[in-house]
Amino acid sequence: MADTPVVAPRARPPTFRRRPPTPRKRPPRPAARYHRAAWAFSAPFCAVFAIAIVAPLAYATYLSLFQDRLVGGTVFVGLDNYLTAFGDRLLHVGLLRVALFLAVQVPIMLGLALLAALALDSGRLRFAGVYRIGIFAPYAVPAVVAALMWGYLYGDEFGLAGGAALSGPWILTSIGNIVTWEWTGYNMLILYAALRVVPGELYEAAEIDGAGEIRKAVSIKLPALRPALLLAAIFSIIGSFQLFNEPNVLAVLAPAEIATSYTPNMYAYNLAFNGQQYNYAAAVAVVLGGVTIVVAYAVQLTAARRERRS
Amino acid sequence: MSGAPVTSGASAMSGASAMSGASAMSGASAMSGASAMSGEPVMSGAQVVGGAPGRARAGRGASIAGRVALTVPMLAMLLYCLLPLVWLLVNATKSNAGLLESPGLWFADDFALFDNVREVFAYQDGVYGRWFLNTLLYAVLGAGGATAIAAMGGYALAVYDFPGGRVLFAVVLGAITVPTTALAVPTFLLFTKLGLVNTPWAVLIPALASPFGLYLMRVYAADAVPVSMLEAARLDGAGELRIFLGIALRLLRPGLVTVLLFTLVATWNNYFLPLIVLSEPEWYPLTVGLNQWNSQLGSAAGGQAVYNLVITGSLVAIVPLVAAFLLLQRHWRSGLSAGAVKQ
Numbered sequence: 001m002a003d004t005p006v007v008a009p010r011a012r013p014p015t016f017r018r019r020p021p022t023p024r025k026r027p028p029r030p031a032a033r034y035h036r037a038a039w040a041f042s043a044p045f046c047a048v049f050a051i052a053i054v055a056p057l058a059y060a061t062y063l064s065l066f067q068d069r070l071v072g073g074t075v076f077v078g079l080d081n082y083l084t085a086f087g088d089r090l091l092h093v094g095l096l097r098v099a100l101f102l103a104v105q106v107p108i109m110l111g112l113a114l115l116a117a118l119a120l121d122s123g124r125l126r127f128a129g130v131y132r133i134g135i136f137a138p139y140a141v142p143a144v145v146a147a148l149m150w151g152y153l154y155g156d157e158f159g160l161a162g163g164a165a166l167s168g169p170w171i172l173t174s175i176g177n178i179v180t181w182e183w184t185g186y187n188m189l190i191l192y193a194a195l196r197v198v199p200g201e202l203y204e205a206a207e208i209d210g211a212g213e214i215r216k217a218v219s220i221k222l223p224a225l226r227p228a229l230l231l232a233a234i235f236s237i238i239g240s241f242q243l244f245n246e247p248n249v250l251a252v253l254a255p256a257e258i259a260t261s262y263t264p265n266m267y268a269y270n271l272a273f274n275g276q277q278y279n280y281a282a283a284v285a286v287v288l289g290g291v292t293i294v295v296a297y298a299v300q301l302t303a304a305r306r307e308r309r310s
Numbered sequence: 311m312s313g314a315p316v317t318s319g320a321s322a323m324s325g326a327s328a329m330s331g332a333s334a335m336s337g338a339s340a341m342s343g344a345s346a347m348s349g350e351p352v353m354s355g356a357q358v359v360g361g362a363p364g365r366a367r368a369g370r371g372a373s374i375a376g377r378v379a380l381t382v383p384m385l386a387m388l389l390y391c392l393l394p395l396v397w398l399l400v401n402a403t404k405s406n407a408g409l410l411e412s413p414g415l416w417f418a419d420d421f422a423l424f425d426n427v428r429e430v431f432a433y434q435d436g437v438y439g440r441w442f443l444n445t446l447l448y449a450v451l452g453a454g455g456a457t458a459i460a461a462m463g464g465y466a467l468a469v470y471d472f473p474g475g476r477v478l479f480a481v482v483l484g485a486i487t488v489p490t491t492a493l494a495v496p497t498f499l500l501f502t503k504l505g506l507v508n509t510p511w512a513v514l515i516p517a518l519a520s521p522f523g524l525y526l527m528r529v530y531a532a533d534a535v536p537v538s539m540l541e542a543a544r545l546d547g548a549g550e551l552r553i554f555l556g557i558a559l560r561l562l563r564p565g566l567v568t569v570l571l572f573t574l575v576a577t578w579n580n581y582f583l584p585l586i587v588l589s590e591p592e593w594y595p596l597t598v599g600l601n602q603w604n605s606q607l608g609s610a611a612g613g614q615a616v617y618n619l620v621i622t623g624s625l626v627a628i629v630p631l632v633a634a635f636l637l638l639q640r641h642w643r644s645g646l647s648a649g650a651v652k653q
Contacts, residue, residue, distance in 0.1 A: 037550035038470035042478060045463035045524055052519035053485055053493065059503070060496035116387055119380050124373070126381070133639065134388045137395065140631040142579035144597040145624045148604055149394045152401075152621070153414070185391060213376065234487070242491040245581050252605045265582075268495045273586055278499055285495045289488075296487065 064283035081283035090261040102240035105176040113187035121195040136185035147249035166254040194228035241292040402625040426622035441599040452517030453573035464527025485521040498586045512587035523569040530565030567641035596627040
């Protein structure tokens with residue numbers, strides 16, 4: 001550790017003072033002397049980061065280049081697994097399903113979160129704190145418990161929906177409802193926090209110009225929320241592509257509707273865990289990650305371009 | 311959609327940063343201000359003509375209509391969010407017979423909550439208690455460790471200018487967007503190879519890495535720990551470790567509580583990873599265990615119907631987190647603002 005004091009406080013100062021100022025030879029920036037301390041503090045994070053995030057991704061990529069064959073054991077096959085994945089109808093259907101899911105569910109959820117955040121921020125809602133904590137509460141509920149609860153609520157045994165919610169045409173909507181329930185309050189809080197720091201002068205100026213609440217919401221608050229909304233959208237998109245917990249839990253109640261390849265993540269899980277097809281599962285996981293990154297990046301790029309234009 | 315926010319959840323907010331890059335974040339320290347939290351509009355008031363607070367200016371009639379238009383949808387949303395929780399609470403008081411006989415949202419004749427709780431902890435030789443302790447272990451060690459590791463790293467990135475620091479931060483920003491669910495299958499494959507599956511390490515090690523936590527701590531530390539204070543402490547002869555433990559940690563407390571809560575939610579609620587890396591029920595966390603009880607209901611071989619146990623077990627599983635969030639509200643709200651605002 002860089003514990004050694006760089007300046008000996010009592011003894012040195014006089015010599016310092018006598019030395020003529022040399023503008024070209026500045027002392028190094030103070031923090032730059034503590035490299036060892038900096039690395040010591042960062043080392044634990046680097047270690048767990050390497051083991052828990054970098055290594056699994058690297059290993060999955062490596063595995064995806066091999067195949068386990070009855071004859072010849074494990075052999076290097078290059079991109080064969082990826083070619084299989086690109087032609088795999090089960091994977092296509094799963095990807096299309098989560099794409100449909102995100103196209104419908106994410107706008108609804110973020111729209112609700114946005115309205116709730118604007119309502120909280122309007123200052124006209126009584127007991128705003130009750131709404132804030134109440135709508136946020138589902139965030140603290142594990143996805144499994146949320147899916148179990150809603151599963152019972154949907155069910156015909158002692159629920160409220162009489163079982164229709166778990167039948168074929170409705171099942172994806174039912175999953176969307178669970179996800180919306182879980183995350184609306186969380187997103188609301190993110191947007192609300194972003195609204196709280198809009199400078200008050202903006203509102204004052206708008207009021208002097210005679211703007212009402214709605215006008216203020218449209219011309220001041222929405223533009224101010226754009227970065228937070230984009231962020232929430234990107235994370236929701238990523239979450240949609242990774243959909244796993246809710247359908248996996250509901251599959252117990254509606255096994256005929258939710259197949260083992262219902263979402264790409266369920267497919268990868270079942271390939272690895274029940275099918276022992278580790279190499280192909282790794283390829284599916286890598287493809288899923290790649291698709292997610294591309295879509296998230298495309299959304300971000302589109303938003304940035306629109307921003308530039310306006 | 312499991313992982314996202316803190317991991318999942320958490321991750322959700324952070325991300326922003328991923329795009330905007332470090333430079334943009336420095337500015338908005340405003341977040342810390344009390345105004346952001348208190349819920350009161352940020353207003354200086356000085357410039358409002360006539361001194362009347364601007365928001366009260368609209369006509370009285372319009373304001374009542376506006377209030378109704380606000381309150382009704384918000385009330386509906388609140389009911390929507392609380393309905394399943396109320397259902398859970400009500401139905402945890404029913405025996406199996408009561409569940410089938412009584413209306414979904416009202417109590418049955420018998421009040422069986424305490425019997426249910428007792429039965430939950432007794433069923434299958436008390437395996438639920440074991441799951442509860444496992445969850446506690448994963449949450450405390452995982453979230454506590456992740457928070458400590460993130461605090462050290464974030465502090466280092468914020469106060470030291472060291473070679474590699476910038477690269478590390480850039481890599482971390484990129485990793486914030488990697489959801490834990492995307493890592494589950496790769497982690498399973500790697501840990502199988504390393505012989506770590508079916509040990510608590512398989513759940514604990516991934517829980518320790520929280521790029522979002524590191525990001526939040528860095529943002530926090532950049533604001534909360536003044537460089538001049540570090541310099542003064544160094545002149546007094548304090549070592550770097552002592553400065554961190556004695557001075558910085560105290561200043562970082564709101565950020566620490568936030569990261570702790572979000573990593574706590576992530577580990578407490580984690581399902582996919584434990585499901586895939588653990589095969590022995592003795593290491594299951596509550597989420598995996600509860601779903602196993604539930605699947606047992608679905609399968610014909612399961613025999614005994616234990617709906618009341620799944621329902622009551624679910625209730626017991628969410629109580630600690632909900633309580634933690636309610637008790638620590640003030641702390642995490644300020645931290646959340648920091649994450650959301652510094653983009």
